Each structure stands twice: as structure tokens, then as C-alpha cells.
Amino acid sequence: MIGRVTQNSISKEFLFYLKDRMVEMNKRQTDLTSMSKIRIPEDDPVGTTLSMNFQSRLKEIETYINNIEEGQARLNIMDSNLQSATDILQRIRELTIQAANGTYTKDDTKKMAIEVDQLIRELVNIANSYYKQSSLYGGHMTDTPFKVEYGLSEDLDYEVVKKVVFMGNDGTVMRQADTNDFVQINLSGNRLFASENTVIKSTIPGTGFIAEKDQVFKIDGVEVFVAKGDNLETIVDKINSLNIPVKAYIDNSTGNNFLVIESTIPHNITIEDI
Numbered sequence: 001m002i003g004r005v006t007q008n009s010i011s012k013e014f015l016f017y018l019k020d021r022m023v024e025m026n027k028r029q030t031d032l033t034s035m036s037k038i039r040i041p042e043d044d045p046v047g048t049t050l051s052m053n054f055q056s057r058l059k060e061i062e063t064y065i066n067n068i069e070e071g072q073a074r075l076n077i078m079d080s081n082l083q084s085a086t087d088i089l090q091r092i093r094e095l096t097i098q099a100a101n102g103t104y105t106k107d108d109t110k111k112m113a114i115e116v117d118q119l120i121r122e123l124v125n126i127a128n129s130y131y132k133q134s135s136l137y138g139g140h141m142t143d144t145p146f147k148v149e150y151g152l153s154e155d156l157d158y159e160v161v162k163k164v165v166f167m168g169n170d171g172t173v174m175r176q177a178d179t180n181d182f183v184q185i186n187l188s189g190n191r192l193f194a195s196e197n198t199v200i201k202s203t204i205p206g207t208g209f210i211a212e213k214d215q216v217f218k219i220d221g222v223e224v225f226v227a228k229g230d231n232l233e234t235i236v237d238k239i240n241s242l243n244i245p246v247k248a249y250i251d252n253s254t255g256n257n258f259l260v261i262e263s264t265i266p267h268n269i270t271i272e273d274i
Contacts, residue, residue: 060179067175071185074131078187081126081136085193088119088126095119110156117160124148124164127193137189138168145189166190166268170221191245191267198263200271205256206232218272219261220244232257 095112098104104112127146129136138145145168150159166189173186211230216223222244226235232250236259239248245265251258263269 064177068177068183071175071183074136074185077129077131078136081129082192085123085126088123092116092119113153113156113160117156120161120164121148123193124161127164127189134173135168135189137187137192139186139188139190140171140173141168143167146193166194170270188267190270191265194266194268197266198269200261200269201251202259206250206259207257209257211235216274218270218274219246220267220270221272223274232259235259 095116099109099112124146127137128144133142135142135145145166147165147167148161149163149165151162152158153160168189170188170190172184174182175185177183209232211226211228213228215226217226218224219239219242222242224235224238224242226238230238236248236250239246239261245267246261246263246269248259248261251260261269261271
């Protein structure tokens, strides 16, 4: 199922933090109740300081709980979305198999094609879902992450979905769950809804390449540090050591060395200069 394993792990993390913060809040409230005898600071200066610290911590915990509950609400919506997306993909698969078996009339296959087009549109609508004016699957962008290109179908005699392009990014949206703890509350539409692996090949041969200076670039939002003196093989090793779903290798099938970066799970690879 699309993204279900990743989402379940995030959801479990939210539940862990929520339970932990609720336990601490109850404890702090109990501690404050025991200090209710303090009427003025002079009665107990130390107790007054502790009480103020407890109250400050309670406000922090309330903020963290609100953040966690917001994140859980987003995940609940995404869970429903991904279930619907899975059902749509299953139906598209069924229609594709039916249309390919050769037992249906041209009119039947036309109806199937129309249904597939409508299902794809539904899938795009899911991928462009929002929560409180924030795109669920667009990374850091707030605009519609998936843009649709339509084209006239001669067989169906109307415009169908020809191409869907991801215009968002792989940025993570985080919420604070404790003083030093942050949890991710979004999933990448680029990785959830992409259907094909991406292969990027350098256009300039890298035979004999040696980096002339230190430089940094990003692959799927993760920095790759190229040190002065690095060669192509070293850069390949550095890319492959990253915890991202890509693999790098050198293609020398034409006699020259070309750097190739290929996704290991379907998504559009993003490369950025820094």
C-alpha cells in the first residue's frame, strides 16, 4: 500500500510523544496542586520558584500536545487519502488487464479508457490535498504540487490527462514534540505518487575529472560534499553512502566515463547547486 509503512512509523512516534507528554502533564498538575498552600512568595520562596517553573513547563507541554494532535490529524487525513489512492490504482490495474485480453469490443475499451482517465484525475486531486491551507504532499510549498497537462485523445474525442508533473519539493514539515524533539508530519508526494524510476546521466564526460575546489550540492535535499582533489569514483562513493533512495555509478560503455544517478524507488530525483 502506498506509503503505509512510513506513515505507520510516523503515527506510532506521535502516539508515543502524546502519551509521554500527557503523563508528564498529569504529574506537573499534581505537583502544582500540592503547592496550592503558597499564597504569597514570602510564604515559601523556593516553592514559589518551583511553582512558576511547573506552570511554565505546563504551558510548554500544552503547546507540544497541540502540535502532536495537529500532526496526528494530518496523518489521519493522509491515511484516508492513501487508502483511496490504493483503491484507485487497483481499479486502474483491473481495467488495464481487462482491456488487454482482447475479448472486449472497441466501445467497451473506450468506456474503460474514459474510466481510467477519470480515476487518474481523482488520484491527482488526492495528491493535491490540503490541510489548513497547507499542501499535504508538496513539501514546503503551499501551492498545488501536481500540475496536469491535458491533450486531445483522437480515440475518445476529448481531452484526457497526458502528463502529471510534480512541482513541489521533498522538504519535510516538522512539529516540536518536546524541548529537543521534533517529528515529521508530512510525506513526500514525489515519492508517494511517482510511478517510474528516474535516471540522470551527466552530459559531459568525467574521464580524468578532479575537483578543483571544495563544493557542495544536494541530491533529494541531502548535501553531498565534494572536496578539492576528489575524482569521479570518490564522488560516486559519497553519493552511495547517503541514506537516500538513489544509487550512483559510472557508465563507460562509450569509452568515456559518465556519472549516472538512478532512483532505487520511483520518484523524481532533485539535484541542487548550493
